[in-house]
Amino acid sequence: MLPREFSQALPVLLELEANGYDAYFVGGSVxxxxxxxxxxxxxxxxxxxxxxxxxxxxxxxxxxxxxGTILVLTGSGRFEVTTFRTExxxxxxxxxxxxxxxxxxxxxLKRRDFTINSMAMDARGRILxxxxxxxxxxxxxxxxxxxxxxxxSEDALRMMRGIRFVAQLGFDMEDDTREAIxxxxxxxxxxxxxxxxxEFEKILASMNKHLAFNLxxxxxxxxxxxxxxxxxxxxEAMGENPAVRxxxxxxxxxxxxxxxxxxxxxxxWRLPKKEIKAREKEKESLKERLCGDWSPxxxxxxxxxxxxxVESVASCISTSPHSIREALNRYDELPIxxxxxxxxxxxxxxxxxxxxxxxxxxxxxAKIEEAILNGELSNExxxxxxxxxxxxxx
Ligand code: ATP
Ligand code: MG
Numbered sequence: 387m388l389p390r391e392f393s394q395a396l397p398v399l400l401e402l403e404a405n406g407y408d409a410y411f412v413g414g415s416v417x418x419x420x421x422x423x424x425x426x427x428x429x430x431x432x433x434x435x436x437x438x439x440x441x442x443x444x445x446x447x448x449x450x451x452x453x454g455t456i457l458v459l460t461g462s463g464r465f466e467v468t469t470f471r472t473e474x475x476x477x478x479x480x481x482x483x484x485x486x487x488x489x490x491x492x493x494x495l496k497r498r499d500f501t502i503n504s505m506a507m508d509a510r511g512r513i514l515x516x517x518x519x520x521x522x523x524x525x526x527x528x529x530x531x532x533x534x535x536x537x538x539s540e541d542a543l544r545m546m547r548g549i550r551f552v553a554q555l556g557f558d559m560e561d562d563t564r565e566a567i568x569x570x571x572x573x574x575x576x577x578x579x580x581x582x583x584x585e586f587e588k589i590l591a592s593m594n595k596h597l598a599f600n601l602x603x604x605x606x607x608x609x610x611x612x613x614x615x616x617x618x619x620x621x622e623a624m625g626e627n628p629a630v631r632x633x634x635x636x637x638x639x640x641x642x643x644x645x646x647x648x649x650x651x652x653x654x655w656r657l658p659k660k661e662i663k664a665r666e667k668e669k670e671s672l673k674e675r676l677c678g679d680w681s682p683x684x685x686x687x688x689x690x691x692x693x694x695x696v697e698s699v700a701s702c703i704s705t706s707p708h709s710i711r712e713a714l715n716r717y718d719e720l721p722i723x724x725x726x727x728x729x730x731x732x733x734x735x736x737x738x739x740x741x742x743x744x745x746x747x748x749x750x751x752a753k754i755e756e757a758i759l760n761g762e763l764s765n766e767x768x769x770x771x772x773x774x775x776x777x778x779x780x
Contacts, residue, residue: 410506470494476540534566542573553598574610590638599625612654
């Protein structure tokens with residue numbers, strides 16, 4: 387029995403076959419299926435030319451017709467169908483000058499990056515594996531299809547993809563493949579930041595990120611990553627510190643942001659503005675947290691998610707970490723968690739004081755917020771009213 391992801395796409399394979407073409411599942415889905423890992427997207431490769439694919443299926447979208455990719459929409463899902471192709475040229479170290487459609491599966495598998503990504507599976511579940519990807523899966527080894535020097539000069543991003551697969555799968559990198567990265571790392575300068583970020587985020591989110599950090603240092607590839615050139619020691623420490631392994635992607639970014647002294651670090655990686663803002667705020671909280679304990683004010687302004695992120699990173703770098711649970715309990719016990727929780731509104735303050743509205747309302751609310759957090763004032767309407775209408779307060 388094939389996993390559901392494949393059986394849903396099976397009618398597409400069978401339809402292509404019924405029309406006289408070859409069709410296979412290829413790439414990451416076959417790899418993950420053989421590893422018993424969750425399957426991402428199921429890619430289909432076929433000997434049918436794009437126009438032929440379009441003539442067979444009623445509902446299609448041209449999503450990358452120049453590269454031979456057609457999206458086929460069926461009742462059970464949408465599937466990318468790509469014509470077998472070879473690539474040639476690669477004068478810019480990142481993409482082929484031309485692609486040629488071919489009728490042979492093996493030619494198509496040959497252009498793929500690593501042996502474990504170069505297997506195909508037919509509609510009956512039979513595996514085609516001309517580059518011994520299964521052997522490398524067994525040996526837990528990342529190895530290029532063909533000569534690594536050639537493959538990395540064609541497309542430099544493959545070096546980072548290789549390190550990413552090491553991190554995601556907990557594999558080793560074969561010696562020749564690793565040594566070729568050491569030689570070709572500078573070619574990464576041809577790769578757009580966004581593509582580096584996509585791979586790096588997958589590394590940061592992975593279970594075995596320490597293996598990737600070790601490799602980034604060992605091969606020198608970290609020098610080609612935005613603003614990390616001078617931070618080999620930080621990356622090395624991330625590889626050696628067992629606590630770093632359990633950090634989430636956001637927490638790992640926070641760890642890096644904390645250690646990188648130059649401003650604009652996350653901007654250099656083109657992270658979304660919202661994420662940059664959240665991490666910058668957490669960095670400020672982390673600095674305060676490392677100088678002492680959580681105060682109610684610090685917990686409040688950091689927010690629940692921020693507290694988890696800050697405390698997780700603090701556990702990696704502080705000699706006296708608290709437990710995340712304890713910090714969260716203290717957060718949950720705060721009398722208020724946002725200004726909206728205050729049992730009095732601006733309109734009520736205006737009414738109670740008998741003054742017209744103005745900037746004083748916001749200032750007064752900030753004072754109330756502070757007093758409630760400090761435990762000087764209880765968060766009840768009557769107490770707040772009394773507190774704002776009497777003068778004897780600090
Ligand atoms: P993921 O689980 O992250 O989707 P994946 O292996 O499916 O991993 P994709 O980026 O979706 O990776 O690519 C699909 C397939 O296309 C790969 O398995 C590989 O065969 C091939 N491929 C992708 N990028 C490259 C590349 N830069 N060079 C050569 N082949 C590549
Ligand atoms: Mg994929």
